[in-house]
Structures are given as structure tokens and as C-alpha cells.
Amino acid sequence: MTTHDIAVIPGDGIGHEVTPAALEVLQAAGRRHGHGFTFTEYDWSCERYLREGAMMPDDGLERLRRHDAIFLGAVGAPGVPDHVSLWGLLIPIRRAFRQYVNLRPVRLFEGIDSPVRGHIDLVVVRENTEGEYSEIGGRMNRGFPDEMAVQQSVFTRAGVTRVLDYAFDLAARRGGHLTSATKSNGIIHTLPFWDELVRERAAEHPGVRCDSEHIDALCAKLVLDPGRFDVIVGSNLFGDILSDLAAAVAGSIGIAPSANLNPERDFPSMFEPVHGSAPDIHGLGVANPIGAIWSAALMLDHLGLPAAADEIVAAIAAVLAKGDIRTPDLGGTSTTTDFTEAVLTHL
Template identity: 75%
Template sequence: MATHHHIALIPGDGIGREVTPAACAVLDAVGARHGIRFSYDEFDWSCARYRELGAMMPADGLDRLRHHDAIFLGAVGDPGVPDHISLWGLLIPIRRGFRQYVNLRPIKVFEGVPSPVRGAEPGVVDFVVVRENVEGEYSEIGGRLNRGFPEEMAVQEAVFTRAGVTRVLEYAFTLAGSRRGRVTSATKSNGIVHTLPFWDELVAETAVGHPAVGWEQEHIDALCAKIVLEPARFDVIVGSNLFGDILSDLAAAVAGGIGLAPAANLNPEREFPSMFEPVHGSAPDIAGRGIANPLGAIWTAALMLEHLGHVEAASTVEGALVEVLAGTGIRTPDLGGTASTEEFTKALLEFVR
């Protein structure tokens, strides 16, 4: 009897509406091969909904998502809606309401997708950015004062808690223990005098419980340079909300393009559903043209499969990605080709089946 999973779909805006069907087609195909069945509830939560109704999602949105096994999000964002409204109206409430405190972003250089970085070779560059996802620099604490006057000011408080930092560090060290056994901590404790020395102390404390895992810390500015100059040296990079956000997009560019990059927002304890989303955003400049690269969304679907306990099915999807990129010339325009979203997806489905 097939395992059944109930997935909440939020295609969102722009190319999110084009790559989400591609991911679902791959999920259904790999499910048929591995005895997994998916049912989908689709929600229209988006910037289009905000323009029409004044809210990105309804007031009971989290309750509507709560009973699903996982959430798949396409993309959010529109030039007509400020980014802080789209983000704080949908993504951040889901991440925080469901305690998705790990943002996981794998980075690989694939055969057939040349990196813009000299020496970044397939099979050599393979690391993961673990980003703290619910506190840090992206806290809600702060405000604006004296708006419109010469002495106008804005205050934004960064919040680092022992519980919040330790749990994401435990995840990163445990993950490294199942990989190549090396953690790199992103910091800036030479300039940020309270929060990041605290972060460094907690990294050292956490490392004691993982004696088989080596670790190092790098200041964020030097780390950005080293990811470009020596991307093969890294295994698991762990950073605060802001640092992890910046590093994961930089790393995706090193791997050949942001259209390839997947992401998972994880509640490791599985008390709540986790959410899976490609990194690329809504790309309004190409939306509606049928040329969006579905690779990031499809790899994101593989992350979701792995989280749901289907490791072999996830490997099938990742293997199909490798086969299409290494063994065919089929590429979407962002990778230098002419294939449409549909053509790339069809080619990949042949390998999945």
C-alpha cells in the first residue's frame, strides 16, 4: 500500500506559479516509482491576493496549513508590493509560527553547469549552509521615531538567545557528523561586540558534545572571499539569520546560478510542518514567458522527500537532475540554453521514470 502525504501548495507569485507544477509532476512521477502518493491543497496566498484583499494570507492561515505533512512554496514577491510586506505577511509568520528554525541550503557544482569560479569543479564543491531562521538580526524588536524630522531615527534590535542559537548549532554539528565532519561558523565578533561573541561561545560549547566533528570560525567578510576562492574546502557552514541568508545566495552563484538552489525551512522536531522553497524568488522580469528554470524547485522537492523519510526517492530525483545536466544539452535560458520550463521538466521526467 502506497504511503500517502498531504502537501500544502503555495505557488505564490511570478515564476513560482510556473515551477511549482514542474515540482509536483516530478513528485508524482517519483512517487509512482517508489510507492508514494501525494495529494495537494493549493492556496492562492500571494502579492496578487494582497493587492485584492489587503493581506498576503488569511488570519487563520497557519491553522489551514497545520495538518499538512509539508508545505511547498513557489516564490513570493511583486514589484508593486514592498518586499517587507510580502515577507512579513507570509513567509516569516509561517517560519516562526511553525518553529522552522533551520534554513537548509545545499550547494553543489553539477557536471554540465560551469561555475563562474575558476577551480569550482563538479563532485568537489558540495557543502551546506545552515542558517538560523527565526531570530538573530531579523527580530521584530525596534521601531522608528520622529518620522519626517531631521532627527528621525530607526532602531533594529538583533536577538540571539541561548536556546535559539544552540539548537541550530546542534543541527549543524550533527549534520556535519553525517557528512565530512567539518563545521565552519560565520561570525563577526571582532566588530559586533555582544551578540557574536555570545554566538562564538555557544559554538565552542556545542563542539564539546561532538568530538568527532572539527570546526573553525571565520569572520563573515573573509568567509565570503574564501567561498569564492576555495569553495571546495567547506562542508557545513552555520550562520546567523542575516549571515546565512547572504552566504547561501553567494554560494548558489558559485555553483552556477541562483535558479539551481533549493531551500528547506525545517522544524527538526516535527511538531509542525516544514516548508520547502527554491531560493530564486519570483523573477518578475521573466514571469509568464515559460522559460523559468525549474531545477531549484525540483531539487527542493527532493529535499522535501528526504525530510518525509523517502531517501531513495530523493536520490532518484537528484540522480535525474545529474543525468539531464551531464548527459543532455537541454538547458533553460539562465543556463545558456533555449529550453522552456516544460521542455526541461519533460526531459527530467524521463530519467525519473
Template identity: 65%
Template sequence: MRIAVIPGDGIGQEVVPAAIACIDAALARHDSRVDWVHHDWGSDLYQRTGGMMPADGIEVLSRHDAIFLGAVGMPGIPDTETLWGLLIPIRREFRQYVNLRPVRALAGVPSPVAGGDGIDIVLVRENNEGEYSEVGGRTYRGRAEEEAIQVNVFTRHGIERVARYAVAQARRRRGLLTSATKSNGIIHSMPFWDEVVAEVAAGTPEVRLESILIDALAARLVLDPGRFDVIVASNLFGDILSDLAGAIAGSIGVAPSANLNPEREYPSLFEPVHGSAPDIAGRGIANPVGAIWSGAMMLEHLGHVEAADDLTAAFRRVTADGVRTADLGGTATTSEVSAAVVAQLTA
């Protein structure tokens, strides 16, 4: 299998090599391997050429089985250039309409909230439409009457397919599906979201659907994180909730994600949630667990289930043993955490 590697910016260039070493070790336990194909795309390329990836970047990536991304974003370059120049085109061109973000407490990683050590959530975020739409614009720039119009786009097709995926996740777990909404204040798109999600969930009676307003949901997630099982949310709500849930688990440094094309017509993309973190880039202290966990999700998606299980067990043992980076209250470096995971896999 061929995996496209895009370390990208900031700490992405540190955690990706650390994670690859762990992934290779997990595969080697089962006499397997993958071919890593490296692409130096990102903000450095943008500064040289004006593009975050080459003009044929999507075509190049289409020839791979999966994409392993570090992070994008650099001070001095607008996020609208970095994000919309690389990550979002990949998500949309490859129909990666599910952003899957598991959030699970890790032994040895303290939660900042009461009950956070019991969190075990799968967050299913709609990834191609919703609030992150290109429709809209700005007029009268710099004048008193300047205005910005952002159009949210919700389609029945888009809501149905992400709801079906979330229902399937809930059916395999505890059978509780929570839908994030704001239908009391957003009077068109959110009631539509509620209606379609309810229609899809009704076809699986063993899954119980609970629709909760986003502000109340955020509060309940902090006050009682253990009550939630699977959460399905629109693009914006899912983005915010997954970072919140990752922080409840101890740090967004351990949070993984998968941008999935469930039908496997196109390659899926796997990335840690933490972003480029320019404030700590180059210091060797970035937490690689989010990238390692994303790698485990990638292995499972590609059919290397036993290697994925071994990799997950290995990084969980490492955190339990107290090998933790500064964001988790430890003193270990990025390379020390990676080396400890490899040692678990080669013991």
C-alpha cells in the same frame, strides 16, 4: 500525505507545477503518491484582501504534512508586506528554526569561479531570530533627526539548537564545521554566538570547528569553495552566504532550501532560493531545478528516501545531458527541463 502547495508570485507559479510533475513521477516509481492541496495565496490575494494569506492561514497549514512554496514578492508591494505577511510567519509559527541549503556543483553547469565545480556545502542558517527581528522602530519620520533602530535578538536556546543541528550534519559528512561570525566588530551578539557554538561543538570531538569572520569567509568561499563542508550562520549571514554559494555553483536558479522543524512537531516548508524573479515571469524560461531539488528534500524529510534519491539523480542527469535554461547558458524552457526529468524517471 497532504502537501500544502503555495505557488505564490512570479516564476513561483511556473516552477511549482513543473516540480510537482517530477515529484509525482518519482513517487510513482515506488507506487506512492501524495495529495497536493493548492492555496492561491500571495500578492494577488494581498491586492484583493490586504493579506498575503487568510486570517486562519496558519491553522489551515497546520493540517498538512509539509508545505511546498514557489516564491513571494511583486513590484509595487513592499517586501515588508509580502515576506512578513506569509513566509516569515510560517517559519516562526511552525518553529522552522533550521534553514537548510545544500549547495552542490551539477555536471554540465559551469561555475563562474575557479574551483567552483568542486563545491559541495551544506549551509545551516538560523531561521527564527538573529538579525531578522521585529524588535525596533522608526521615529521622527521625514525630519532631519529621523532614526531607525533595529534590535538583533540572539538567545542561548536559539543558538544551541541550530548549532546542534549543524554539528550533526558535519558529523555525517567530512567532519568540518565553519561558523560565520563578526565578533571583531559586533561586540555583544557575535561573541555570544561564538561562545555557544563552540560549547556545542566541543561535545562532538570528531567535528572540527573553525570560526571565520564573515567578510573573510565570503572571500574564501569565492577563492576556494571546495575547502568548506558545513557552514553554520546567523539568519542574515546565512541568507547572504547561501545566495553567494548558489551563484558559485552556477546559478541560484538551481539552489534549493528547506525550512525545517527538526522535531517534526509542525510541518516544514520547502522552497527554491531564487525568489519571484518578476523580470522573467510569464516567459516560460525560469529554471525549475531549484524547485525540483527542494521537492527531493521534501520527499526525504517525509520518509520517501528512495523516491528522493531517484529525483535527485534524474535532474542531475538532465543538466549533465545539456538540458538547461538560459540562466545556465542553455535554451531549454521550464517545461522542457521538467519533461526531461520526468522522462528520466519513467524510462
């Protein structure tokens, strides 16, 4: 049996509820294909920050580097500013391990009521390490009437090109259609540069139909006609917004998975549900585990087990299609454990 070494960071809030569910399903699917997992759990979280003044220890990245992959539950808690928790854990991991692709599949499963009409099966590819989420900038004249804040975006040829190539390759394997999110009519430097690189890479991928949409119009079209999209690629900020919007269009942000990928595999990749720590329902046992379970499937695919990954997604689909087990965010009364056990039974 092949064994994979996984770092596990449950994090905060419902991360402690959905992470065990995802790992249980991960183990069950892996066993069916002769693969096992060892888990090393780290208590890096807002609770640790309040206790010790840091989200993770100084050698945290070195510890993670030894693992085959990282599974993260959620980050964020009342009492700790979001920029502190995010920049203290999630973003350093993404950047140190060059996880420049944030992959977010979106699908409308049978049995889920969507607020919009139409077929939905798309993937958002988000640039994950630069763009609008840079560290360049600062504050001046704090507390005075002329107080100001400056935030610089960073778009590099290397950074944009590599995520575009990933998106074009993915589109070629799927429906052959790529949509680029831009705003080059209003943002004068970075987004025209993005558009230029999109045209360059499109010329290298003649088999993929490529179009560009301004981000505001794209959001509207994603609501009005989501079935027209296959692969959407965007900058760090645009990809972040679009993937959450698409998840809501597909029924609930609770079902949305994500993968932070280092495609070259020089460093471990990280997998996490999109939904966040949801402190309002933490401890009630009703958190939707689909986003975490689907993220575990993305991990399996990355580890070279696509058949096992497909079986997990098929099990999720089967349970939802049956319709009798669903968590409150999907209009049901089932618990996290109820849904997890139903997926395990199907597997």
C-alpha cells in the same frame, strides 16, 4: 500506497511556473516507491494582498497546520514592498511552526559552468527564526532631520544551541567539517555570544572539526576556494547571504533549493526554491525549475523517502551532464517544460 497531504502555495511570478514542474516530478518519484500525494492549493500571494489587504487569511496558519508539509513557489511582486510580502506570509509560517533550520545544499553539477574553479558540494545551515530578523525596533521622528530607525538582533541560548546541534550532527554525517560564520571582532555582544556557544557545542561533538570565519573573509574564501567547505552554519542574516552567494558560485541561483525545517516534526516543514519570483521573466516559460524540483527532493527526504529524493537529484545531474537541455540562466535556450520533461524521462 501511503499518501502525504501537501499544502501548495505557488505565490507570485515564476512560482506559478516552477511549482507545477516540481509537483509533477514529486509525484513521479513517489509513485516509484509506493507513495502518493494530495495537494491543497492556496492562492496566498501579493495579488491577494492587493485584492484583499493581506497575504493570507486570518486562519491561514491553522489551515497549514493540518498538512504534512508545505511547498512554496515564490513570494514578491512589483507594487508590494518586499517587507510587506515577506512578513505577511513567509516569516509568520517559519516562526509559528518553529522552522528554525533553513537548510540550503549547494552543489556544482557536471555540465554547469561555474564562475570559479574547484569542486563544490556543501550545505549552508541558517538559523531561521531569530537573529537579525527580529521584530524588535521601530522608527522615530519620521520626516524630520533627526529621523531614526532602530533594529534589535535577538540571539537566545536555546535558539543558537539548537541550530548549532543540527549543524554539528549534519557535519558528522557528511565530511566531518563545520565552519561557523561570525563577526565577533566588530559586533560586540551577539556574535561573541554566538562564538561561545559554538565552542560549547564543539566540545560535545569531538568527531567534527570546527573552525570559525569572519563573514567578510568567509565570503572571499567561498569564492576563491569553495571546495574547502562542507557544512557552514550562520545566523539568520549571515546564512541568508552566504547561501545566495554559494548558489551563484555554483552556477545560478536558479538551481538553489531550501528547506525550512522543524526537526522535531511538531509542525509541518516548508520547502521552497531560493530564486524568488523573478518578475522580469514571469510568463516567458524559461524559468529554471531545478531549484523547485530539488526542493521537492528535500521534501521527500524529510517525509522519509531518501531513496526517492536521491533519484530526483540524480536525474537533475544526469540531464545537466548531458548538456543539451538547459534554461537561459545556464546559457541554454530550453524552457521550463523542456527541462522538467527531461528529468521525468530520466526517472
